[in-house]
Amino acid sequence: VTGFTEDELIEVVRTLLSEDVPGVTLGIGDDAALIDMGQRLLVLTVDMLIEGVHFELPWTSPHDLGYKSVAVNVSDVAAMGGSPRYALVSVAINPEVEMPWVVELYGGMREAAREYAMSVVGGDTNRSDRVIVSVAVAGEVAPGRAVSRAGARPGDRIVVTGSLGAAAAGLRLAEATPAAMGSALGSAWGHSFLTAMARPVARVGEGQTLAQLGATSMMDVSDGLAKDLSRLCVRSRVGAAIHLSRVPVAPDLDRLPPHLAVEPLDLALYGGEDYELLATLPEDAVEAASGALRDRFGTPLTDVGQIRAEQGMVAVSDDGTENPLAPGGWDHFAG
Amino acid sequence: VTGFTEDELIEVVRTLLSEDVPGVTLGIGDDAALIDMGQRLLVLTVDMLIEGVHFELPWTSPHDLGYKSVAVNVSDVAAMGGSPRYALVSVAINPEVEMPWVVELYGGMREAAREYAMSVVGGDTNRSDRVIVSVAVAGEVAPGRAVSRAGARPGDRIVVTGSLGAAAAGLRLAEATPAAMGSALGSAWGHSFLTAMARPVARVGEGQTLAQLGATSMMDVSDGLAKDLSRLCVRSRVGAAIHLSRVPVAPDLDRLPPHLAVEPLDLALYGGEDYELLATLPEDAVEAASGALRDRFGTPLTDVGQIRAEQGMVAVSDDGTENPLAPGGWDHFAG
Numbered sequence: 001v002t003g004f005t006e007d008e009l010i011e012v013v014r015t016l017l018s019e020d021v022p023g024v025t026l027g028i029g030d031d032a033a034l035i036d037m038g039q040r041l042l043v044l045t046v047d048m049l050i051e052g053v054h055f056e057l058p059w060t061s062p063h064d065l066g067y068k069s070v071a072v073n074v075s076d077v078a079a080m081g082g083s084p085r086y087a088l089v090s091v092a093i094n095p096e097v098e099m100p101w102v103v104e105l106y107g108g109m110r111e112a113a114r115e116y117a118m119s120v121v122g123g124d125t126n127r128s129d130r131v132i133v134s135v136a137v138a139g140e141v142a143p144g145r146a147v148s149r150a151g152a153r154p155g156d157r158i159v160v161t162g163s164l165g166a167a168a169a170g171l172r173l174a175e176a177t178p179a180a181m182g183s184a185l186g187s188a189w190g191h192s193f194l195t196a197m198a199r200p201v202a203r204v205g206e207g208q209t210l211a212q213l214g215a216t217s218m219m220d221v222s223d224g225l226a227k228d229l230s231r232l233c234v235r236s237r238v239g240a241a242i243h244l245s246r247v248p249v250a251p252d253l254d255r256l257p258p259h260l261a262v263e264p265l266d267l268a269l270y271g272g273e274d275y276e277l278l279a280t281l282p283e284d285a286v287e288a289a290s291g292a293l294r295d296r297f298g299t300p301l302t303d304v305g306q307i308r309a310e311q312g313m314v315a316v317s318d319d320g321t322e323n324p325l326a327p328g329g330w331d332h333f334a335g
Numbered sequence: 336v337t338g339f340t341e342d343e344l345i346e347v348v349r350t351l352l353s354e355d356v357p358g359v360t361l362g363i364g365d366d367a368a369l370i371d372m373g374q375r376l377l378v379l380t381v382d383m384l385i386e387g388v389h390f391e392l393p394w395t396s397p398h399d400l401g402y403k404s405v406a407v408n409v410s411d412v413a414a415m416g417g418s419p420r421y422a423l424v425s426v427a428i429n430p431e432v433e434m435p436w437v438v439e440l441y442g443g444m445r446e447a448a449r450e451y452a453m454s455v456v457g458g459d460t461n462r463s464d465r466v467i468v469s470v471a472v473a474g475e476v477a478p479g480r481a482v483s484r485a486g487a488r489p490g491d492r493i494v495v496t497g498s499l500g501a502a503a504a505g506l507r508l509a510e511a512t513p514a515a516m517g518s519a520l521g522s523a524w525g526h527s528f529l530t531a532m533a534r535p536v537a538r539v540g541e542g543q544t545l546a547q548l549g550a551t552s553m554m555d556v557s558d559g560l561a562k563d564l565s566r567l568c569v570r571s572r573v574g575a576a577i578h579l580s581r582v583p584v585a586p587d588l589d590r591l592p593p594h595l596a597v598e599p600l601d602l603a604l605y606g607g608e609d610y611e612l613l614a615t616l617p618e619d620a621v622e623a624a625s626g627a628l629r630d631r632f633g634t635p636l637t638d639v640g641q642i643r644a645e646q647g648m649v650a651v652s653d654d655g656t657e658n659p660l661a662p663g664g665w666d667h668f669a670g
Contacts (some may be wrong), residue, residue, distance in 0.1 A: 004434055009460050012434065016441045017448075017455045033456035035421055035473070037372050044456065046381075046423040046471050050463050053427070086370055088381040090469055092388070099339055099347065106351045113352075120352045121368035121379065125344050128385050134425055136381050136471035138370070 007231070029235065030148050031079040031219050034141070041146055043084075043139040045076040051094075051130040059174040059181060062101045064198040065133060066108025072222070073137035074116050074202035075275040079220040080148070081211030082141035084204065086121045087113060089135050092128035105133070116204060145211050147279070152217040152236035154309040156280035159301050161206050161293065164225055165264060166250035168271020170197030172260045180257060189252035196250070200275040205297050210279050213289045218279040224270045225304075228278055230313055230327035236280075242305040242325060243316045270328045280307055342566070364570065365483050366414040366554050369476070376481055378419075378474040380411040386429075386465040394509040394516060397436045399533040400468060401443025407557070408472035409451050409537035410610040414555040415483070416546030417476035419539065421456045422448060424470050427463035440468070451539060480546050482614070487552040487571035489644040491615035494545075494636050496538050496628065499560055500599060501585035503606020505532030507595045515592060524587035531585070535610040540632050545614050548624045553614040559605045560639075563613055565648055565662035571615075574647045577640040577660060605663045615642055 014028045032045035049069050051057060070087055077084045089109055093102060113120050118137070126132075170193035173184045184190025203220075210218060217236055221228050225247065233240050244265060253264035262271075281289055290301040305316070315325040349363045367380035384404050386392060405422055412419045424444055428437060448455050453472070461467075505528035508519045519525025538555075545553060552571055556563050560582065568575050579600060588599035597606075616624055625636040640651065650660040 006460055006462075009434075009437060012438060013441055013458070013460070016438065017445055028455070028457050030457070033421070033423065035456065037375070037377075039373065042372075042377070042473070044421065044423055044471070044473060046425045046457070046469065047459055048425045048427060048461055048467065048469055050427055050461060050467065053461060053463050086368070086379065088368065088379055088471060090381045090383045092383060092385055099344075102344060103347060103351065106348055110352055120363070121370065122363050122365070122381070123348075124382055125341055125348070126383055126385060126388060127341075128388050132383065132385065132467060132469075134381065134383055134467075134469035136379070136423060138377070138379060138473065 031076040032082070034080065034146050040140045041143055043077050043080050043082040043141055044136070045073050046134065046136040047072050047076065048132065048134040050132050057131065058178070061198070062104035063108035066105040067112040067199055069133040069135045070109050070112035071200050071202045072275065073135050074112070074204060075200065075220045077137055077139040078202050078204040078207035079218050079277060080141060080146050081207050081215070081218065082139040082146065083208070084116050084118045084137050084139040086119055086138045087135055089120055089123035089133065091123065092126040092132040094129050094131060095127065097131065116202065147211045147215045147218040149217050149219050149232045149235040152232060152238050152280040152307045154238055154307055155283065156216050156307040157283050157286050157303050158229070158240060158242065158278070158280055158305045158307060159286060159289065159303050160221065160225065160248060160276055160278050161203050161299050161301055162276040163248040163250040163300070164221065164274050164276060165253050165267035165271050166193050166196035167200065167273040168267045169193040169250070169253050169256055170195070171273065172256060172262070176260055180260065189255045192252070197273060200273065202275060203277045203299065206293050206299050207277055209292050209296060210277065210281070210289055213281070213292060214285040215279040215281055218277060221274045221276045221278050223272045224328065225278065226269045226313070226325060227327045232278065233311065233313065237311070239308040239311045240305055240313045241308055241316050241322070242313065245318050246302060246304045248300065248302040366411040367417070369415065369481050375475045376478055378412050378415050378417040378476055379471070380408050381469065381471040382408050382411065383467065383469040385467050392466065393513070396533070397439035398443035401440040402447040402534055404468040404470045405444050405447035406535050406537045407610065408470045409447070409539060410535065410555045412472055412474040413537050413539040413542035414553050414612060415476060415481050416542050416550070416553065417474040417481065418543070419451050419453045419472050419474040421454055421473045422470055424455055424458035424468065426458065427461040427467040429464050429466060430462065432466065451537065482546045482550050482553040484552050484554050484567045484570040487567060487573050487615040487642045489573055489642055490618065491551050491642040492618050492621050492638050493564070493575060493577065493615055493640045493642060494621060494624065494638050495556065495560065495583060495611055495613050496541050496634050496636055497609070497611040498583040498585040498635070499556065499609050499611060500588050500602035500606050501528050501531035502535065502608040503602045504528040504585070504588050504591055505530070506608065507591060507597070511595055515595065524590045527587070532608060535608065537610060538612045538634065541628050541634050542612055544627050544631060545612065545616070545624055548616070548627060549620040550614040550616055553612060556609045556611045556613050558607045559663065560613065561604045561648070561660060562662045567613065568646065568648065572646070574643040574645045575640055576643055576649045576651050576657070578651045580653050581637060581639045583635065583637040
């Protein structure tokens with residue numbers, strides 16, 4: 001144990017590196033950085049996937065790994081309301097990796113790049129004793145259309161796209177015995193959990209639509225709804241009330257084998273890697289946003305609660321009882 | 336052994352990912368990517384430093400590591416003739432790392448960012464069992480001023496900034512016993528080798544000056560002069576003749592302790608991590624370029640040979656004898 005959490009580390013980094021920088025609209029501490037390029041804002045983000053931390057080779061297809069390494073960065077751009085444009089890929093492979101594996105890895109990156117209308121424009125290669133894929137994505141957004149984590153206001157509704165918890169269920173399956181994973185793959189629910197984990201979908205169109213329709217703050221859900229909402233609240237200096245029964249729990253989470261079972265609501269609140277969008281909207285904008293996401297993308301948008309002036313998060317039960325909601329969630333450091 | 340070299344891997348990646356992309360002036364296979372942003376070209380590059388591959392914790396100060404992780408990317412921007420502007424830093428640390436170490440790491444990044452007039456605008460943090468620092472840098476260059484690896488023409492002179500081999504000598508010292516490193520640190524030459532390795536200087540002003548004064552091709556020397564020149568020749572579809580006695584060998588390389596000794600010329604030709612600039616210039620531009628680099632930056636520029644139409648590289652001795660020059664050099668994969 002290091003004695004510090006990821007959020008504590010990020011706060012130290014922010015303090016160390018933050019300065020008033022000409023041309024930088026938004027720096028460290030959001031999903032991506034925003035840089036003034038004249039008519040457009042440049043959106044920059046970077047994310048690393050490390051063997052043994054984010055994935056294990058026995059249960060990872062190189063194609064999926066390449067795809068995901070791009071998609072998780074695209075998700076950060078989407079969370080700003082931006083359009084991804086270019087990717088740089090830095091790859092380390094170990095000596096046991098064969099060329100067909102590498103070809104599959106880059107093939108997965110190419111597939112993701114095409115799907116999101118981007119180009120892979122450069123990168124570098126390294127040798128290592130484990131596989132590491134670090135991707136940087138440059139995108140753009142019109143000035144005035146970018147949405148940060150910092151704009152949530154008391155009274156805003158809290159909305160989330162899609163459903164939560166399936167990727168975390170997939171990770172539990174993958175980390176279990178090969179037999180458990182193998183038999184799960186034969187079922188529709190097992191397949192959907194493993195796909196949610198291995199090939200996340202970045203909500204680019206949804207992010208732009210939410211930005212156009214008045215989102216006051218936005219981020220992607222990568223470390224669990226509770227943890228990520230707490231980060232949004234800290235940056236916006238507000239609190240939040242979440243109605244537990246409204247949280248969009250992914251279907252079939254109760255089908256996990258008994259020895260892997262977790263309460264579905266806990267997977268949705270504290271599991272990670274969903275890459276759905278979490279946003280806040282003025283109350284009178286929710287219905288239009290929900291309709292637009294359904295009509296344009298077939299993506300559900302769920303109202304899960306409300307921003308409050310008092311800091312801290314509370315969980316509201318159906319009978320109106322309120323209890324403190326701990327951020328919990330997946331912390332890379334507290335592990 | 337993987338059965339393929341880094342250059343073979345890069346060629347596969349180029350083939351897989353290269354497409355005609357609107358707005359991308361230059362993609363995979365150069366020091367950095369160039370992207371059309373209207374009045375300016377955006378320069379994008381990424382590089383990763385991995386514990387156990389590029390450095391070992393016992394002989395690495397976190398401040399130097401942070402500094403170097405930024406500087407090696409700045410060097411790639413410099414090699415295009417560009418100005419670095421923004422850095423994104425992705426860091427993985429292991430559980431044994433303490434907060435003061437992390438603070439030093441980011442302090443080194445901040446120092447490099449200030450020295451090169453850049454801002455660190457974002458990034459992410461991860462847990463891993465080893466330290467990994469992946470940095471992406473965005474810079475800019477005026478259209479028409481960017482220099483790639485592909486423009487060398489027969490008859491052009493081949494020039495290199497500064498001197499070569501000291502960083503490779505520093506690496507030999509660092510990887511030797513702590514006693515060897517400790518006693519070397521007490522000497523001026525040992526200190527200069529270790530500094531060359533740990534805190535490389537990116538030649539930003541020099542790169543812009545060479546671009547202004549007519550450089551036809553340019554790259555930075557990260558894997559040894561012989562290897563990197565061979566890459567430049569392949570991209571430019573030309574060959575090269577190098578006069579061995581003109582290669583600017585760093586001073587005091589013959590002072591390495593006997594058990595670590597390597598022929599100084601071999602360190603200069605085949606050692607890596609110098610981060611000097613290798614460029615080609617029309618013959619009539621060399622004198623002005625050399626004077627400008629000396630006057631403006633105090634940086635020597637050495638004419639080491641000439642580009643030829645016939646592909647392949649030859650080493651020319653003082654008596655005019657020519658022998659094939661193997662690319663050799665540090666290959667991350669053939670290792």
